[in-house]
Structures are given as C-alpha cells and as structure tokens.
Amino acid sequence: MPRLWQVVGGAEKGGILVREGQDLKSADLPERLSTGAEIEELELKGDRLHYKLSKGSGPAEGWVSTKISGKTLVSLLPEPCAPDVVGPKSGYLHRWAVDIGSWNPAGDADGAEFQFLLGLIQETADREQVTRYKNYDDKKRALMSRLLIRQASASVLQQTSFAALKVARTKGKKPFLAEPLPHEVEAPNWNVNVSHEGSWVVLASEPQCVVGIDVAELRRIKPNGEAIDFYKSFKENLTETEWADVRRTGGTLDDQYEVFSRYWSAKEAFVKARGDGLAFPLGKAEFQWTALPDSPPKTAYEGTLCVDGKPQPLWRFVQHRLPGTVAHWVTVARAPQTDIIDAHGVFSATLRKKQVAFTPEDWHAALLAPSPECTVLPVAALVPQDEMDAYVAVGGSRWP
Numbered sequence: 001m002p003r004l005w006q007v008v009g010g011a012e013k014g015g016i017l018v019r020e021g022q023d024l025k026s027a028d029l030p031e032r033l034s035t036g037a038e039i040e041e042l043e044l045k046g047d048r049l050h051y052k053l054s055k056g057s058g059p060a061e062g063w064v065s066t067k068i069s070g071k072t073l074v075s076l077l078p079e080p081c082a083p084d085v086v087g088p089k090s091g092y093l094h095r096w097a098v099d100i101g102s103w104n105p106a107g108d109a110d111g112a113e114f115q116f117l118l119g120l121i122q123e124t125a126d127r128e129q130v131t132r133y134k135n136y137d138d139k140k141r142a143l144m145s146r147l148l149i150r151q152a153s154a155s156v157l158q159q160t161s162f163a164a165l166k167v168a169r170t171k172g173k174k175p176f177l178a179e180p181l182p183h184e185v186e187a188p189n190w191n192v193n194v195s196h197e198g199s200w201v202v203l204a205s206e207p208q209c210v211v212g213i214d215v216a217e218l219r220r221i222k223p224n225g226e227a228i229d230f231y232k233s234f235k236e237n238l239t240e241t242e243w244a245d246v247r248r249t250g251g252t253l254d255d256q257y258e259v260f261s262r263y264w265s266a267k268e269a270f271v272k273a274r275g276d277g278l279a280f281p282l283g284k285a286e287f288q289w290t291a292l293p294d295s296p297p298k299t300a301y302e303g304t305l306c307v308d309g310k311p312q313p314l315w316r317f318v319q320h321r322l323p324g325t326v327a328h329w330v331t332v333a334r335a336p337q338t339d340i341i342d343a344h345g346v347f348s349a350t351l352r353k354k355q356v357a358f359t360p361e362d363w364h365a366a367l368l369a370p371s372p373e374c375t376v377l378p379v380a381a382l383v384p385q386d387e388m389d390a391y392v393a394v395g396g397s398r399w400p
Contacts, residue, residue, distance in 0.1 A: 002040045002041055002042075003040075003041040003076060003077075003079075003323070004038055004039070004040060004041070004054060004076075004077040005038070005039050005040075005041060005049065005051065005066075005074045005075065005076055005077060006036065006037070006038050006039075006074065006075055006077050006102065007033055007034065007035050007036060007037045007038075007039070007056070007064075007073065007074055008035070008036075008072055008073065008074065008075045008102070008104060009035065009068075009071060009072060009073035009074070010032065010033075010035050010073065011035045013032065014032055014034070014035075015032030015033050015034040015035055015037070015057075015058060016032060016033050016035070016064055016065075016073050016074070017032060017033075017064070017065075018031070018032065018033050018058065018059045018062035018063065018064055019062060019063045019064075020062060020063070021063055022045055022048050022050065022063050024048075024065075026063070029059045029062055031057075031058055031059055032058060033053075033056070033057075033058035033059060033062070033064060034056045034057040034058050036056055037053065037054075037055060037056025037057065037058055038054045038055040038056060038077065039051035039052065039053055039054055039056075039064075039074070040052045040053075040054045042061075044066075044325060046325070047065055047066045047067055047325060048063055048064075048065060048066075049063065049064050049065075049066050049074060050062075050063050051063075051064060066325060072101055075099070075101050075102040076099065076102065076323060076324055077102060078098075078099065078102065078376040078377060078378045079323075079375075079376050081375050081376070081377065081381075083400035085375050085377070085381075086151060086155055086377065086381045086382075087155050087160075087385070088155065088158035088159075088160070090155045090156075091156075092156050092182065092186065092187040092190055092205065092206075092207035093205060093206060093207060093369075094152050094155070094192075094203060094204065094205040095202075095203070095204055095332070095371070095372050095373060095374045095375060096148060096152070096202065096203045096374055096375055096377050097200055097201070097202045097203075097215075097322060097330070097374035097375070097376050097377065098144050098148065098200070098201045098202075098376070098377055098378075098379060098382070099199050099200060099324075099376065100137065100140040100141060100144060100196075100199055100200070100201060101199035102199075103140065103378075103379045105395065105396075106395055108136055109131075109136055109139045109140075111395070112394040112395055113391075113394050113395045113396050114139075114143070115394075116390065116391060116394045116396070117143060117147060117379075117382075117383070117391075117396075118130060118131070118143060120147065120150070120162055120383070120384070120387065121143075121146050121147070121150070121162075122162065122163075122165070123166075123167060126146050126167070129142060130142040130143050130146065141196040141201055142196075144196070144201040144379070144382070145194045145196055145201055146167075147379075147382040147383075148194055148201060148203040148382060149167055149175055149177075149192055149194055149203065150162045150165055150167060150382075150384075151381070151382045151383075151384065152192050152203055152205050153165050153167065153177045153192065154384055156182045156187060156190055156205070157180060157182060159384075160384050160385040160386045161384045161385075161386040161387070162384055164180060165177065165179075165180075166178045166179045168346060170275055170342050170343070170344065170346060170347045171342075171343040171344055172275045172276055172277055172279075172341060172342075172343070173277075174193070174272070174275045174342075174347060175192070175193075175194070176191055176192070176346075176347045176350060177190070177191070177192065177350065178346070178350065181350060181352070182207075184352050186207065187207035187208075188207070188208070188351070188352040188353035189206070189207065189208050189209070189210070189337075189350075189351040189352065189353055190205065190206070190207050191205065191206060191210060191211055191347075191350070191351070192204070192205040192211065193205075193211050193212050193213045193272055193273070194213065195213050195214045195215045195268070195269075195272070195330075196215065197215050197216060197217045197219075197328070198215075198217035198219060198326065198328055199324075199326075199328075200215050200217075200322055200328050200330075201215075202215045202322075202330050202374055204332045206334060208353070208358075208366040209334035209335060209336070209366050209367065210273050210334070210335040210336065210337060210339075210340060210351070211273060211332065211333065211334060211335070212268075212269040212270060212271070212272035212273025212274070212332070212333040212335060213269055213272065213330065213331065213332050213333070214264075214265045214266075214268035214269040214272060214330070214331050215265065215322070215328055215329065215330045216261040216262070216264050216265035216268070216328065216329050216331075217261070217326065217327070217328050218254060218257060218258050218261055218326055218327040218328070220253060220254055220257045227253075228257075230257055230260055231243075234260070234264070236281075236282075236283045237264070237267065237282040237283055238260070238263055238282075238283065239283060239286040241286060242263050242286060242287065245259060245263075246259045246260050246263070258327050258329075261327070261329055262289075262301075262319060262329045262331075263287060265319065265329045265330065265331040266287050266303055266317055266319065266331045266333075267282045267285055267287075268331070269317065269331040269332060269333040270285055270305065270315075270317075270333050270335075272333070273333040273334075273335035273339075274335065274339055274340060274341050275340055275341040275342055275347070276341040284307055284308050285305060285306070285307055286305070286306045286307075286309075287303045287304070287305055287317065288303060288304050288306075289301040289302070289303045289319070290302055290303075292318070295320075298321070299320065299321045300318075300319065300320045300321070300373065301318075301319045302316065302317065302318050302319070303316075303317035303318075303319065303331075304316075304317070305317065314335070314336040314338070314339075314363065314367075315333065315334065315335055315336070315339075315367075316333075316334045316367040316368070316371075317331055317332070317333050317334075318331070318332050318371040319331045319332075320373035320374065322374065323376065330373075330374055332371055334366070334367055334371070336355050336363070337351055337354065337355040338355050378397065378399055379396075379397075380396055380397045380398065380399035381399045381400075383396065383399070
C-alpha cells in the first residue's frame with residue numbers, strides 16, 4: 001500500500017508551494033497544495049516528496065518539501081490498523097508507536113482535546129508531570145507515554161475504561177501496572193515500558209519476560225545548530241568493538257551516527273529493562289547484531305549482549321527502524337527477573353512466575369517468541385472506548 005501524507009504547514013499562506021520537479025530550482029506551479037490535504041507518496045528523495053493528490057485541493061501531482069528550516073510542512077499519516085491491535089482482543093504482547101508530529105490539536109496544550117486526554121490520567125502526580133514541561137512537544141510526548149501505558153493495561157485486562165487501573169513507579173521511576181493484574185496463567189509477568197524521542201513515542205509489553213524499550217533519533221545537531229561531536233561526547237558509552245563498527249560504516253557522519261544511535265537505543269533498552277537507567281555504566285555492555293530474516297535490508301536486527309565480556313544468554317534484543325525520512329530506531333529488550341533493580345520490590349511483586357520456575361526450554365521459547373515491529377497508532381486509539389463519544393465531542397477523531 002502506498003504511504004499517505006498530510007499537509008500540516010502553510011496555513012497562513014493558503015497552502016504550501018509545489019514545484020514541477022525534485023530540484024528546488026525547478027518551476028513552481030501556480031496553485032498551492034492546501035493545508036490539510038492528503039497526498040499519496042510516489043517517490044521520496046531526502047526531504048523532497050513526489051506526490052499524487054488524494055484529498056483536498058491543489059495540483060494533482062508535483063514535488064513538495066516535507067520540512068523547511070526545521071518546520072514540518074508535510075507529515076506521514078499513521079498506517080491503517082485493525083481495531084483488535086488495541087483493546088480486549090489484542091492479546092498480551094504489544095508494540096505500539098505514536099507520531100506526535102502528526103497530532104496537532106486545536107489550542108495546543110490549553111485546548112479542549114489535550115485537556116480531555118490529560119484528564120484520563122487519574123494519578124495526580126502523572127498529570128502534574130505532563131504540565132510541568134515548558135516545551136509543547138515535551139508535553140505531548142509525556143502525555144502520549146502515559147496514555148500508551150494505560151491503554152495497554154486496559155487492553156490486557158479486557159477493560160474499556162481506565163477507571164480501575166492503578167499505575168505506579170519504582171524508586172528508579174520505572175512505570176508499571178500495580179493493580180489489577182492480568183490473567184496469572186496466560187500472562188503471569190505482564191509488564192510494560194515506554195520511550196520517546198523526536199516525533200515518536202513507543203511502547204512494548206510482554207507476558208513472561210521483563211521488557212525494556214527505547215527509541216533513538218538520528219539527531220546529530222543540537223537545537224542551537226551546533227553539530228554533536230558524538231565520538232567525543234559519548235566516548236565511554238560504547239566499547240572499542242562497537243566504536244569500530246560505527247567507524248566501519250564509512251559514508252557521512254550522519255551514516256555513522258545512525259549506527260551509533262542503534263547502539264545507544266540498545267543500551268537504553270537494556271538499562272530500562274533493568275530499572276536503574278543511566279546509573280549503569282553503559283560502556284560495560286557490548287552488543288553484537290545479526291540481520292533479522294524476512295525483513296528488508298538494514299531495517300531489522302536481533303542482538304546478543306555481553307557485560308564486562310561475559311555473555312548474557314538470558315537476554316535478547318530486537319531492533320526495528322521506524323517509518324519516515326528521519327531515522328528512528330526502536331530496540332526492545334527481553335530480560336530475566338534476576339537482573340532487575342527494584343529497591344522497594346514493588347514492581348517485582350507483580351511478577352508472579354519467578355525466574356526459578358522457568359525451565360531452560362521455557363525461557364528459551366519466551367526469548368525467541370516473535371517480537372514484531374511497532375504498529376503506528378493514531379492518538380484516538382489510546383482513548384478507552386467508554387470515553388470515545390466524549391473525546392469526539394471535544395474535537396477528537398473517532399477510532400476505530
């Protein structure tokens with residue numbers, strides 16, 4: 001299926017400029033492509049998109065810029081997904097992603113839609129954490145993270161409301177479903193983790209293994225325009241073997257940074273599964289990667305881990321590249337309970353099948369179970385069905 005994009009820029013000018021060809025010096029067409037128009041991707045070259053008009057007004061075909069000077073003009077629409085990806089029929093394993101760049105509610109954080117979604121979070125501390133951010137995109141990322149956790153929890157409990165959920169955090173700030181807990185036989189150790197960077201917020205949940213997830217963006221330039229010297233700034237975080245792999249990539253510094261960001265994503269997923277975050281010295285963890293079969297080249301890998309040179313056979317890592325022009329890599333870690341850092345034991349208490357209860361065969365099967373790429377969800381998919389009518393009333397889109 002061709003990918004669909006939506007024009008989000010140019011409102012003040014009646015739309016965005018369209019040119020005949022890819023070159024920015026090619027002739028511009030007399031009519032602009034209207035803001036809100038939906039277009040079908042024919043070809044994508046860097047930030048230049050060759051499109052065919054699907055919905056809205058403007059030239060039937062042409063070339064547009066997806067962004068200019070850091071401002072997004074055209075945003076990739078989420079892929080259509082089946083309703084049972086979310087909700088009571090979605091099972092116990094989830095891989096979800098939300099693109100905050102494609103969600104622009106009226107009134108921003110003060111608008112009715114944003115405030116309605118914020119009100120779905122029952123825990124006062126979590127709501128206050130969202131509003132404490134000054135940057136609007138940071139608020140969106142924080143809100144989506146919390147909604148993802150609650151929708152995943154409601155889904156496994158086969159509930160259509162968040163009312164009965166209690167989401168808590170460990171001393172290390174790792175979020176978890178405290179109560180009620182899912183079916184003990186089918187999902188004795190169900191747990192969930194989230195991550196966000198750039199325009200993406202992602203979630204993973206697992207019924208048996210402890211899970212960690214991280215998304216890393218190819219972001220080699222600081223907000224002030226200064227290039228990041230990642231070889232110097234992160235020298236201690238990769239091993240010599242990993243740095244050699246980064247350098248072997250050749251090409252541009254962006255190419256090398258993308259390989260670096262894959263390692264960084266894996267290390268973050270590792271420490272997030274453990275629960276101690278960046279308190280763990282990342283340079284002690286070393287990864288090796290092999291391409292996942294049946295995936296397009298350079299889009300998916302599985303990894304093994306050594307810590308201080310010792311193999312960690314109870315861990316497994318799977319890595320996928322998210323869709324879009326800017327590279328974002330998502331790594332999901334599956335981990336044993338024996339490596340958890342949980343000072344007060346509150347998260348560990350929710351894991352009802354202890355590590356010693358797994359036979360080597362059972363654990364091997366859990367590690368090697370399919371770990372799919374993320375399904376891209378619209379924001380509306382994170383709204384519980386009991387609240388959908390009210391959400392639509394404040395300007396949200398109905399889902400499914």
